[in-house]
């Protein structure tokens with residue numbers, strides 16, 4: 001997320017992992033993540049963004065259900081020496097207060 005905030009871009013792999021983490025580990029409403037990506041991405045595209053978030057959350061026209069990326073396995077496969085995590089301080093403790101609004105509270 002620090003890379004996204006600093007540059008307006010992250011790779012497809014990072015987008016998938018960030019989305020899976022928000023939906024599964026943080027148990028947040030996927031639409032908050034999609035709205036945040038919409039605000040930050042320099043290549044924002046309504047169909048690619050919202051469609052990919054639906055795909056990760058398992059709420060789109062996809063019979064397989066949601067995707068839960070194994071963070072340890074992804075790190076081992078794509079960042080085995082921890083260079084990406086170190087560059088973007090991805091191992092720092094985060095004290096962010098997470099919102100627990102549910103779908104009924106989503107602003108329309």
Ligand SMILES: Cc1cc2nc3c(=O)[nH]c(=O)nc-3n(C[C@H](O)[C@H](O)[C@H](O)COP(=O)(O)OP(=O)(O)OC[C@H]3O[C@@H](n4cnc5c(N)ncnc54)[C@H](O)[C@@H]3O)c2cc1C
Nearest residue numbers: 010011012015016019037041043044045046048049052053
């Ligand atoms: C949660 C999430 C949100 C995303 N939001 C956007 C967005 O707002 N705008 C956007 O353009 N892409 C989005 N993508 C798709 C993808 O991440 C980007 O298109 C890709 O990172 C662009 O990098 P690249 O040009 O190196 O792609 P490459 O991996 O080199 O792929 C070549 C081209 O294929 C297309 N493409 C690749 N992967 C996808 C994909 N998963 N879905 C759709 N098209 C793809 C892109 O046009 C890309 O330029 C999103 C993916 C996820 C998982």
